[in-house]
Amino acid sequence: MHILVTGGAGFIGSHLVDALLEAGHDVTVFDNLSTGCRDQVPEQARFVQGDIRDEAALKALFGEGHFDVVFHEAAQTQVSYSLAHPREDAELNVLGLINVLEQCRRQGVQKFIYSSSAAVYGDNPKVPLDESEPLAPASFYGLTKVTAEKYIQLYGDLFGLPYAILRYANVYGERQGNGGEGGVVGLFARALARGEDLTIFGDGEQSRDFVYVKDVARANVAAIDGEVPSGIYNISTQIETTINALKEILLYFSHAGVAVSYGEARKGDIFRSSLANGKAREHLRWRPKMKLMPGLMATYQYFIEKEEQA
Ligand SMILES: NC(=O)c1ccc[n+]([C@@H]2O[C@H](COP(=O)([O-])OP(=O)(O)OC[C@H]3O[C@@H](n4cnc5c(N)ncnc54)[C@H](O)[C@@H]3O)[C@@H](O)[C@H]2O)c1
Known part of the structure; x- marks a missing residue:
């Protein structure tokens, strides 16, 4: 399959790229290298340097080739930074996401796989939390993840874009x-x-619920399967x-x-x-190893x- 990984030069994205290449996929990475490193992207992957806030760059990227699946890892990932810079946080994590979703919709991408976070639950004393718990983010970062999830679900409902939202614990x-x-x-x-x-x-x-990055990469690869229903899945050790x-x-x-x-x-x-992972075990046939x-x-x-x- 032709696969795009935004943020593929970063920590989780680069392990995902490794796993996708190993599974025989053709991989393109789109990353502005703000926190990622070029040398974390393997030679077998195509690398395009660019910013998800740049609509024209994304249009050109999607215009060059068709992607079957898009993984969206690119984001502002720091809770403390989101509190000091809420506007920039939202520009990256919400507007940047919308730019990518728009291209996916226009190009008929088969699946959109998103990196969400335990931060959407906020400080809920119940553990482990399952996916049906109320969303009560305690930071702007968490709020952008909640908002992103809602956009993805609506793109699914309104335009038929299949999706998997993976709520990572602490990777x-x-x-x-x-x-x-x-x-x-x-x-x-x-x-x-x-x-x-x-x-x-x-x-x-x-x-915290510490989940190993290569297990997270495997969960992402498992989510490609067309049999996996569009939905939200905690990715955690519980x-x-x-x-x-x-x-x-x-x-x-x-x-x-x-x-x-x-x-x-x-x-x-x-x-x-700590996040309950029963849904991922059942639908993704995944478990942390x-x-x-x-x-x-x-x-x-x-x-x-x-x-x-x-
Ligand atoms: N690390 C965790 O424990 C954890 C937990 C929950 C969710 N997540 C989510 O997983 C995803 C990946 O996080 P990570 O820990 O690998 O972080 P990271 O900072 O290592 O990776 C993010 C990548 O996105 C790139 N990027 C940032 N802004 C960009 C932009 N405007 N345009 C293009 N590329 C851009 C960075 O250069 C980097 O390569 C994020 O969405 C994050 O919110 C991470």
Whole structure:
């Protein structure tokens, strides 16, 4: 199949591109390299540098070739940035999305697969949360994800564009940057690889559902299947891990004698988070395979090797 991945030079997008190429697809990446890296895009994929806010660039891209499936990963991904820059956040995450959806509609794309987030649920104390829980985002980032989901559903209803909305929990793994939602793993692993001290925001008892990036890439590939009904699917492990537990595991691996300090909790952060994944298990025939310990070890190893190359 001919597949477009927006944001394919980023953390999750680049693992998705790897998985798509491995499955024998023909892949084009569209990315402005604002947080992504050109060298994360494999040679076998076609790379087009451009911005999803640029309608003309997208028109040219879709005009050059027909895409059967479009994965939309490009976004502003930081909760804190969305609070400081709500307008830019919305321009990227809502208007940018609409630009891509418009091209998909016009070109008769067979499926649109979107990266949504646990941030749509806000601070709901019920865990694990399933897809029918109310949407109550606690940040502008979460609000743009809710709005994006509604646009995609309406494009589905009004224009018959089939879709899969994948609500990722906290994604971690090799190539992850500093800022995204699973960012704490990358921040800690990078700091430990450098022998730097760790800071935890809040008391560290806040929990997250850490899902390994290659499992997330597999879920995306599974969503291509025409038998998968248009809908919303949580992509998660359904397991809660506290930030304190995460810190202990990483300290254990690293033998780094660094100091750990606790700072003020950040605005917009969710206290407990875990997503039910039964719907993805049933319809995508997907389940997370990577256990937390080996996944964290692989991530830590990646940052060690990066430090050695630097
Ligand atoms: N990392 C997580 O834990 C997590 C959790 C839930 C949802 N998500 C979602 O998954 C998607 C991918 O996130 P990620 O963690 O890989 O982030 P990332 O920052 O590594 O990837 C985003 C990519 O999009 C590109 N991009 C940004 N703005 C662009 C623009 N205007 N035009 C074209 N390209 C642009 C960046 O250069 C980057 O390559 C995002 O939609 C994010 O909201 C991530």
